Amino acid sequence: MPAPVHPHPVHLPLANGLRVCLRHAPRLKRCAAVLQVAAGSHDVPLAWPGLAHFLEHLLFLGTERFPAGEGLMAYVQRHGGQVNASTRERTTEFFFELPVPVFTDGLMRLADMLTHPRLNLDDQQREREVLDAEFIAWSQDAKAQQQVALLQGLAADHPLRGFHAGNRDSLPVESEAFQQALRGFHAHFYQSGQMTLSLAGPQSLTDLQAMAQQFSDQLTPGPLHPQAAPPALMQGSARCYQHAADRHLHQVITCDAPREALAFLCTWLNASAPGGLLAELQARRLATALQASVLYQFADQAVLDIHFTLGSEREPATQIEELLHDWLSFFAHSDWTALREEFALLNARQQQVQGALALARNDAHDLSEQGAAALKAMLDSLHLPASRHPWQLPPNNPLLRAPAKEERAGLIRGQTSAHRGLRTFAQDRSRGRRELSALTFSQALADDTGEGALYLHWRFDSAVPTGLESLLRPLCEQARQAGVELSCETIATDWQVKMHGLHEPMPAVLEALARCLSDSNGPLPPPAPVPMIAIRELLKALPACCAGVQPEPQGTTASWATARWQGLVTGLPASCEAAIKAAAARLPGQPATLPFTPQALDGQKRWHAVNTESSEAALLLFCPTPVQTLADEANWRLLGHVLQGPFYQRLRVELQIGYAVFSGIRQINGQTGLLFGVQSPSTSLDGIVEQLQAFLEQLPSLIERCPDLGNQALAQQFAAQALPVNQAAELLWHAHLAGHSSRYLDQLQQLIQQRTREDVQHAAQQLNDAAGGWQCVANGRCINDDWQAAS
Template identity: 75%
Template structure:
C-alpha cells in the first residue's frame, strides 16, 4: 500500500475578511466548496420565525446574471455533481461538488447568488408554499417531533425551545415590515466578514487560493458581526436531565466542553465491544442500542445526548442510570493516552479517505490538553460514584493498523517447519474453492491509488436469514473508522455486501466478515428504527420489487450450506486481490457464477402499495429500459440527463406539488431504468401520476427545443478517471450482473457521445409507450387506468 496521502491544509483570512480553509488532496477526482455564513435560525428576530431558512431557499431561485435554468443548482446537476444547503441554529451552509474543469464556474454562480438575489415577490410567494409543505412534513415526522419533545427540558427562553421551521403564517411575504427584515438580514450577514469558504480538491494550494481570492472579490464586503450569545441552557445549578419516550431513554447533559472532547467521549460511549457499557446493557436485556451525540454547540454551550434504546425489561431507568454513571466513573479514572492515540488515528484515517465534499466539511480536530481538562471537569461535576463494576476499554480497532506479517512464509498457523508441505482436507478444499471464477477482479479502474471496492452477493433458497445486518454492526463501525464503507442490502432472496474505501484493510475485513457469518447463535433483536419519511420508505422498498430470483417460497429456514455467492473487485492491486481471494475461501456458501435475469414487465404497468407513517402522497415511478443493450442504456441516460432540470423546475418550482421531487437513472441488480420520485402534502397520488404523464408527453418538444443535448458533459462524467471510486465500482457491478464486457465504461461513453436527437426521440416514445414497462411504488392503492396491482 502506498504511504498514506493525507491532505495538505491551509487556513487564511483574505483582505475583505473572508476566512478560507484549503485542502489539497491529489487523490481526489472532484472539487468541493462549502460556504458557511455565521448566521442561522436563532439569529432571526422572534417576529419572523423561519426567515433564515426562507432566505436560503430564495437564493437558489436565480439572479439577473444567472437565471434558475443557468444557476448553481441546474449547473451542478447538469455536470453530475452534488449540491445542497442547510440552515442550522447559528450557521447556514451552501455546498457543492463538481469535476475540476467546471469548478470555477460553480464558484462564480455561488458568489453571484449569495450577493445578488432577486427576492422577487412572486418567487417568495411560491417558495413560501414549499417551506410550508416542509413544515407540514416536519410536524408529522416522528424523529423531528421526538427532538422537539427532548429539548423541552431546557430553559424555556433558550432559542432551542423556540419555533424556527417557518410556515405560511410566520412568513408574511405581503407585509413591508417582513420585506425590510428580509433585506436587512441579507445585508447584515451575507457579506465577506461573516463567511468562511472551505475548498477541497486535487489542485495545488496556490491554485485553490487563487480560486478563493476570485470568489471573494465577487462578494459584498463587510465586517464580522458577532452573534448574540444565547441565555443559559438550563436554569440554576441544573446541568442534566432525563427524557423517556417511545422506548428510548435520553440522558441530556448541558456543558461547556470543546466539540472534539465531546466527540472523543462519544466514540467510547458508543463502542459495542465486550466489557463496555452497551455490551453490559445488552447482556442484562436493559437496552438494545446506545447512541451518544452532540445535539448543539455554540458560544461555549454544548448539549450531549446519550440515547439508549430500551430492551426487553420494563421499568429499568434507575438501573440504566446507575450503570451509565458507573461506566463514566470508570472512564474518567482510566488512562486516556492510548484512547487519544486511537482518536487521532481515526481522524487521520477519515481525512485520508474522504471525498472532496466530506473533506471540505471536515472540521474535526485531535483532542487538545484544554479539551482533556474540560472533559474531566464535566465528568467531575457529575459527582459520579466510585466504580463498582468491572469494565474494559474497547480494544484498538484491528483495521486501523497494517496486519502483522507471518515470520515463516508457507507455514500455516500452528505448524512448525516439520509440517511444511503437509495439507489438510479443509485446506485442499479451500484451495479448490479459491480457484472458482465466482470471484472476479475488474481491470477497468486504475490500481495505483489507495482505494478500491469489493462486492459479494449471496443467493438463498428462501428468505435471507434474519438479523444479519444487526449482528454485523460492530464490524461495520470498525470498518468505517478504518476507511471502508461497509453496507448491506437485502433483495428478495439475495443478500449483498459492499465494501468501498481503502484497499489495505479489505482482506482483514473479509476475514472478519467470514468469521461473523460462520458464528452460530440466536440473531440479535432488530434495532428499533425511527419511522422514515414516506419517500425514503419507498426508496428502501423499491429494489426488492424489481428483483426476480426465480426462487419460490420455502417452509424451511434459509441455509448457508445451500447458499451460493459470487463477487467482483475493482481498483484492487494484485497483492490485495490475492489476499482477498484467500480470505473469501472462508466465506459460507458455495462460490458459483449466478445468473441475473431482470424481470421483464412486457409493457405492464405494475403498482406496489407500501404502508408508510406519513399521510402525504408519495410515489416512485421506475421505468426500465426496453432491453439491456448498451444502445438503450446510452440513450436513456442521455434522456435522463436532459430532463432532470426541467422535471424539477416544472413540478417543484412552477407547480409546487411537492418538496421531494427528483428524477434520474437508477440501476437495480443490473437493470437500468428512469426513476421519478415525488412526495406532496397537497396533491393526491392520482394527481401526481397525471402530472408525471403530462410532463412525459412533453418530452418530444423538450428534445426539439434543446440547443445542447448534453452528450459531451454526460460522457465526461462517466470516465473511470472522473468517477469517484464508489460510483465507478457501482457501474461496474451492475454491468457485471448484466453480462456486459470489461470495456463497459468506454463503450457506454462512446455511445453517449454519438446519440442523436432522433435517438432521444425514439427513447422518449419508448418511455411513453411503456416499452420496458412501468413499476410504481406508492403509499396508496392503484389509481384508475392501466395499472395492475402487484404484490
C-alpha cells in the same frame, strides 16, 4: 496507500474578512466547496421565525446573471455533482462538489447567488408554499417530533425551545415589514466578514488559494457582526435531565466542553467492545443500542444526548442511568493516553479516505491538552460517585494497523518449509475449487490509488436470515474507522455486501466478515424500524418490488448451506489477491455464477402499494430500459440528463406539487432505468401520476427545443480517471450483474458521445410507450385499471 492529505488544513484570512480553509489532497477526483455563513435560525428577529431557512431557499431561485436553469443547482446536476444547503441554529451552509474542470464555474455561481439574489415577490410566494409543505411534513414526522419533545427539558427562554421551521403563517411575504426584515437580514449577514469558505481538491494550495481569492472578490465586503449570546441552557445549577418515550431513553447533559472533547467522549461511549457500557447494557438486556451525539453547540454552550434504545418500554431507567454514571466516573479517572493516540489515528484515517465534500466539511481535531482538561472538568462537574463496576477501556481497533506480513507464504498454518510437501491432495483440490469460485477480479480500475471495492452477492432458497444488519453493526463501525465503508442490503431472497475504501485493511475486513457470518447462531431479531419520511420508505422498498419475488411465509428460515454467492473485486493490487481469496474461502455458502434475470414486464404497468403511515401522497416511478444493451443504456442516460432540470422546474417550482421532487437514472439489481420521485402534502396519487404523464408526453418537444443535449458533459462523468472509486465501482458492479464487459465505462462513455437527437427521441418514445414496463411504488392503492396491482 493513497497520497495523504496535506497534514493540516491551511487557514487564511483574506483582505475583505472572508476566512478560508484549504485542503490539498492529490488523491481526490473532484473538488468541493463549503460556504458557511455565521447566521442561522436563532439570529432571526423573533417576529419572523423561519426567515433564515426561507432566505436559504430563495437564494437558489436564480439571479439576473444566472437564471434558475443556469444557476448553481442546475449546473451541478448537469455535471453529475452534488449540491445542497442547510440552515442550523447559528449557521447556514451551502455546499457542492464538482469535477475539477468545471469547479470554478460552480464557485462563480455560488458567489453570485449569495450576493445578488432576486428576491422578487412571485418567487417568494411560490417558495413559501414549499416551506409550508415541508413544515407540514416535519410536524407529522415522528423523528422530528421526538426531537422537539427531547428539548423540553431545557430552559423555556432558550431559542432551542422555540419555533424556527417557518410556514405560511410565519412568513407574511406580502408585509412590507417582513420584506424589510428579509433584506435587512441578507444585508447584515451575507457579506464577506460573516463567511468562511472551505475548499478541498487535488489542486495545489496555490491554485486553491487563487480560487478562494477570486470567489472573495465577488462578495459584498463587510465586517464580522458578533452573534448575540443565548440565555442559559438550563435554570439554576441543573446540568442534565432524562427524557423517555416509547422504547427510547435519552440522557441529556448540558455543558461548555469544546467540540473536540465531546467528539472524543462520544467515540468511546459508542464503542461496542466487551467491557464497555453498551456491552453491559446488552448483557443485562436493558438496551439494544446506544448512540451519543452532540445536538447543539454554540459559543460556550453544548447539549450532549446519550440515546438508549430499550429492549421494552418497561426497562428501568434508573438502572440505566446508574450504569451510565458509573461508566462516566470510570472514564473520568482513566488514563487516556492510549485512547488519545487511537483517536488521532481515527481522525487521520478518515481524512485519508474522505471524498472532497466530506473533507471540506471535516472539522475534526485530535484531543489537545486543553480539550482533555476541559473534558475532565465537565465530568467532574457532574459530581459522579466512585465507579464500582469493573469496566474496561476499548481495545485498539486491529483494522487500523497494517497486518503482520507472513514470512512463508503458501504454507498451512503451523507448517515450516520442511512440511511444504505434506499438503494432502484433498487440501489441494479443496483449495482449487474455492479459488475457482465466482469471485471476479476486475482490472477496470487502476490499482495504484490505494482504494478499491469488493462486492458480495448471496442468493438464498427462501427468505434472507433476519438480523444480519444488527449482527454486522460492530464490524461496520470497526471497518469505517479503518477506512472501509461496509454496508449490506436485503433484496427479496438476495443479500448483498459492499466494501469501499482503502485496500490495505480490506482482506482483514473480509476475514472478519466470514468469521462473523460463520459464527452466527441462527436468525437474529430484525432491527427496530427507523422512522423515515414516506419517500424514503418507498426508496427502501423499491429494489424488492422490482425483483418480483414473492415474500416467504412468516417463520421461513433460510439455510447458509444451500445459499450461493458471487463477488467482484476491483481497484485492488495483485498483492492483495491471495489474501482476498483466502478470506473468501471461509465465506458461508457455495460460490457460483448467479444468473441475471431481470423481471420481464412486457409493457405492463405494475403498482406496488407500500404502507408508510403518512398522510402525504408519495410515489416512485421506475421505468426500465426495454433491452439491456449498452446503446439503449446510453440513450436513456442522455434522456435522463436532458429531462432532470425541466422535471424539477415543472413539478417542484411551477406546479408546486411537492417539496421532494427528483428524477434520474437508477440501477437496481443490474437493471438500468429512469426513476421519478414525488412526495406531496396537497396532491393525491392520481394527481401526481397525471402530472408525471403530462410531463412525459411533452418530452419530444422538450428534446427538439434543447440547443445542446449535453453529450460531452454527461460522457465526461463516466471517465474512470475522473470518477471517485466508490462511484466507479458501483457502476462496474451493476455492469457485472448485467453481463457487460470490463470495458463498460469506456464503451458507455463513447456511446454517449455518439448519441444523436433521434436516439434520444426514440428513448423518449420508448419511455412513453412503457416499452420496458413501469414499476410504480406508492403509499396508496392502485389508482385505476391502467395499472396491475402487484401481489
